[in-house]
Amino acid sequence: MKSVKILGSGCANCRKLEAAAREAATSAGIEAEFVKVTDMNAITAYDLLSTPGLVIDEKLVSSGRIPTQAEIQGWLA
Amino acid sequence: MDIFLRSMSGGAGNLAAYLAAHVLLCLLPAFFIAGAMAALIPKASITRWLGRNAPYRVSYPAAAAAGSLLAVCSCTIVPLFAGIHKKGAGLGPAITFLFFAPAGNILALAYTGSILGAEFAFARFALSLLFGIGIGLMMAVLFWRDDASHDAQTDALFAQQASIGAAPLGVLLSLVAVLIAGTLKLWPLTATVGTLTLPLPWAEVWQAALYQWVPFDAAKGEEGVSLQGSLLILLLVLIGLIAWKGLEDIVEGANRWTWVALGLAAATLLVAAMRLTPVPGGVELALTGRALAVAAALGAVLHHARRLEADAWRAWLWEAWRFVKQIFVLLVVGVFVVGIVRQWIQPQWIENLAGRNDMLANAAAVLFGVFMYFPTLVEVPVAHMFLDLGMHRGPLLAYLMADPELSLQSILMVSAIIGRRKTFTYVGLVALFSIVAGLAYGAWVDGMERVWIIGGLGSFAAVLVTTLGWLLGRRAMPARV
Numbered sequence: 001m002k003s004v005k006i007l008g009s010g011c012a013n014c015r016k017l018e019a020a021a022r023e024a025a026t027s028a029g030i031e032a033e034f035v036k037v038t039d040m041n042a043i044t045a046y047d048l049l050s051t052p053g054l055v056i057d058e059k060l061v062s063s064g065r066i067p068t069q070a071e072i073q074g075w076l077a
Numbered sequence: 078m079d080i081f082l083r084s085m086s087g088g089a090g091n092l093a094a095y096l097a098a099h100v101l102l103c104l105l106p107a108f109f110i111a112g113a114m115a116a117l118i119p120k121a122s123i124t125r126w127l128g129r130n131a132p133y134r135v136s137y138p139a140a141a142a143a144g145s146l147l148a149v150c151s152c153t154i155v156p157l158f159a160g161i162h163k164k165g166a167g168l169g170p171a172i173t174f175l176f177f178a179p180a181g182n183i184l185a186l187a188y189t190g191s192i193l194g195a196e197f198a199f200a201r202f203a204l205s206l207l208f209g210i211g212i213g214l215m216m217a218v219l220f221w222r223d224d225a226s227h228d229a230q231t232d233a234l235f236a237q238q239a240s241i242g243a244a245p246l247g248v249l250l251s252l253v254a255v256l257i258a259g260t261l262k263l264w265p266l267t268a269t270v271g272t273l274t275l276p277l278p279w280a281e282v283w284q285a286a287l288y289q290w291v292p293f294d295a296a297k298g299e300e301g302v303s304l305q306g307s308l309l310i311l312l313l314v315l316i317g318l319i320a321w322k323g324l325e326d327i328v329e330g331a332n333r334w335t336w337v338a339l340g341l342a343a344a345t346l347l348v349a350a351m352r353l354t355p356v357p358g359g360v361e362l363a364l365t366g367r368a369l370a371v372a373a374a375l376g377a378v379l380h381h382a383r384r385l386e387a388d389a390w391r392a393w394l395w396e397a398w399r400f401v402k403q404i405f406v407l408l409v410v411g412v413f414v415v416g417i418v419r420q421w422i423q424p425q426w427i428e429n430l431a432g433r434n435d436m437l438a439n440a441a442a443v444l445f446g447v448f449m450y451f452p453t454l455v456e457v458p459v460a461h462m463f464l465d466l467g468m469h470r471g472p473l474l475a476y477l478m479a480d481p482e483l484s485l486q487s488i489l490m491v492s493a494i495i496g497r498r499k500t501f502t503y504v505g506l507v508a509l510f511s512i513v514a515g516l517a518y519g520a521w522v523d524g525m526e527r528v529w530i531i532g533g534l535g536s537f538a539a540v541l542v543t544t545l546g547w548l549l550g551r552r553a554m555p556a557r558v
Contacts, residue, residue, distance in 0.1 A: 011152045012399055020328075040159060040493055047234045049120045049160055050153040064120065064153070065392055066328050 002032040002076055007043045007053035007063075014052040017066050021054060024072035032076065084417045090291045090302075091416025092409065095458065096313060097306025102259030102349050102371075103191035105342060108405075110183050110252045111149040112397025117245035117389060120147055121237040124157075127165045128235035133217075137210050140170035144209070145181035149400065154178050159494050164234045168495065169217025172503060173209045175491065179453075179481035180205035184404065188457050189477070191260055193464065200518050201477055207534070208478070208510040211541055215506060218544075220499055245389065247381030251374055258370035259350060265366040269352070273362045280304055280355040304360065305353040312345040324398040327391050335394070343375050404453050411455030419462050427466040434471035434519030439512045442472035446479030447508065456480045471519015478511040513537065 004021055008014030018036065025032045037043055037055075046053060050064035054072070061067075061075045123146060126139035140161065148154045154175070162171035179185060180201055190198035241249075258266065284304045291302045302310075316338055323334030350371040352363040382390055431438040451459055460477050464470070483504060492500035520530050 008152065009155065012403060013152060040155060040490075044156060044159040044163060047164075049124060049157050049234070050147075051156055052152065065116070066395065068328055068388070 002030060003035070003057055004032045004076075005035045005037050005053075005055035007037045007046060007048065007055060008051035009038050009040070009043075011051065013066060017052040017054060020066060020069060021072055024069045025076060027069070028073045028076060030073075030076045084420055086291075087420040088413040088416035091419070091458075092413045093291050093302045093306070093310065095412045096310050096409075097302050102346065103187045103256065104184075104405075105346060106252055106256040106259060107184050107187040108400050109393075109397045110187075110249065110256065111400050112395075113245070113249050113252060113393050114146055114183065115149055115153070115396040115400075116392035117248065117385075118146060118241055119239035120157075121239035122241055123147060124160075124165070124235050125238055127161050127170060129165060129167075131166050131235075133166075133169070133214075136166040136170045137173055137213060140166065140174040140213065141177045141181065141206055141209060144174045144177035145183075148174070148178040149182050149184060155490055155494075158491075160234055162495060166235075167217060168220055168499070169213040171213075171495075172216045173213030175487070176212055176482055176507065177205055177209035179487075180478070181209075184400070184454060185457075185481070187256060187260070188454055192457050192461050193473075195261075197470070197474070200474060200521075204474070204514040204518065205478065207538065208514060211538070212503070212506045212510055214541065216499065216503060219502060244381055244384040248378060248385065248393070251377035251381055254374040255346065255371060255378065258367060258374050259346060266370055268366040270364045270366060270369065272364070274356065274359050275362055276359045278358055280360045281357065283307070284355045303353075304355050305348070305351075308353070309345060309349055312341060312348065316341045316345065320398060320401070324394055327395045327398065330391070331394075339394075346371055346375065407452040408454055408458075411451060412458045415455075415458045415462050419466075422462075422466060424466045427463060427468050431463070431468045431472040434469045434516065434523060436512070436516070438469060438472040439475040439515040439519070442468075442476035442515060443479040443508050443511045446476045446511070447483045447504070449480065451480060451484075453481075469519055470522045471515045471517075473515075474518045475511045475515025478514050479507060482507050482511075 002025070004025070006014055006018045006021065008017070014036075018034065021032075022034060043051065043053065046055060046060045046063075048060060048063035052066070053063040054061050054067065054075075056075050062071070123139060123143045126135050127143065131139070143157065143161075148157060158171050158175050161174060162168055165171075186198050186202060189201055287302050287304065287307055319334050319341065320338040323332060323336070323338040326332075327335060347368055350365060350368040352365055354361045354363070385393070430441055446456075449459075456477060459480075460473055463476070464473055488500060488504060491503065495503075517530055517534055521527070
């Protein structure tokens with residue numbers, strides 16, 4: 001079971017990232033728990049300069065952009 | 078019923094006039110530039126100057142640069158603000174960044190310039206820069222104890238090094254060239270190279286119909302919709318519809334609609350740069366120097382964009398499209414509402430309150446800015462309305478300085494990160510500095526001796542710097558504010 005966190009205050013990019021991450025997990029058949037982090041202090045605990053951020057198993061893998069399906073699946077594997 | 082109709086037609090007329098006249102040559106390239114800044118400038122190329130050990134001579138200019146180059150939307154402003162404050166250079170540069178971002182970013186400058194004039198945009202830029210750094214320094218000095226008690230954090234966030242590549246830089250510069258070629262009102266851009274009369278008999282009828290649908294009163298500063306304007310609105314709507322199909326999933330790759338949307342956007346810019354005038358029996362198409370310059374700049378954009386890597390240009394187009402979705406909708410609604418409201422405000426009210434450049438007028442303008450919340454960029458059409466209604470340009474600038482910097486949203490956000498006491502100090506300082514900015518610019522407009530204004534601002538800055546230098550010297554601390 002992977003833990004996936006979406007960091008962001010609910011902006012358009014964060015919703016898009018969440019959708020992309022869910023789709024990537026489903027199509028690769030990977031079970032994952034999704035958590036949305038919207039609290040600013042919790043977000044800045046990770047080293048990022050712009051949202052949305054994607055955290056997989058407590059490691060920040062991308063920030064400030066929306067990665068492609070292929071990239072997300074690479075991180076999830 | 079009559080009242081309702083009058084309001085609605087005021088709103089629709091305002092919207093049509095804005096879309097036709099102002100939006101295209103400034104906002105369309107500006108959205109692409111904002112997208113390119115968000116996607117193509119590596120944040121580390123600027124943020125590496127914001128680390129914990131950066132001296133203040135470096136960190137304040139870098140914070141201002143970050144505000145104007147990196148922070149086009151709140152998804153960058155908030156995390157970067159929190160990051161600079163907590164893990165980077167400290168409270169002062171964080172405040173400079175926060176203050177300068179809404180006034181110094183490309184969308185705000187382009188839009189202010191095209192609606193209120195280049196001089197006004199420049200004043201907004203220069204005074205925000207000066208005062209952003211001033212307020213940052215004052216906050217840092219007032220609260221230096223809190224800053225000194227940073228807990229042991231790593232410098233990792235701001236230690237990364239990066240620089241912008243040749244292709245992204247080329248794209249950015251040629252986009253800026255499109256913006257400049259499209260908006261600057263200078264010879265040879267305004268010169269006519271050649272004219273061509275197209276035999277379109279319906280053109281005159283159409284123009285007459287447009288003036289009837291969107292009646293306007295030039296004395297009140299209202300604008301009508303021209304034939305060319307109506308063509309541009311049509312093109313805009315088309316781009317909007319097609320971009321929805323072409324750009325929504327651009328991250329996964331381009332499709333045929335992507336190229337149609339981009340082609341239409343380029344065509345729109347070219348049409349806007351030409352001059353279409355209805356003449357008896359047809360339309361006179363004038364090829365201007367502007368059209369040639371825009372075409373050349375667009376060619377340069379294409380040339381550089383082809384050298385971008387696939388995920389770079391996809392990210393660029395996505396960010397540009399996201400800004401359009403996020404800001405354009407608000408702007409359309411805002412302009413519409415401004416058009417309605419304007420029917421109900423008597424010019425005398427504005428003239429009595431803020432028709433002069435004095436302390437009271439500037440204070441009233443700032444107060445209005447603090448308590449009114451307008452979404453991104455809507456402050457500009459609001460300011461335009463006030464200007465038409467007789468507001469003096471000094472208080473107008475004071476309002477424009479205070480409004481975006483002190484929205485309720487930003488006050489809440491700032492107080493969540495730095496606490497209430499510092500936030501209230503910040504709000505107070507912004508109000509004070511905005512009034513000073515309004516007074517100074519108003520005096521400039523009124524034709525006061527330039528020497529006096531520059532001398533006044535200079536001594537204001539000098540007193541500030543001396544006080545700070547003295548305070549900094551007194552505390553036996555590394556000079557990191």
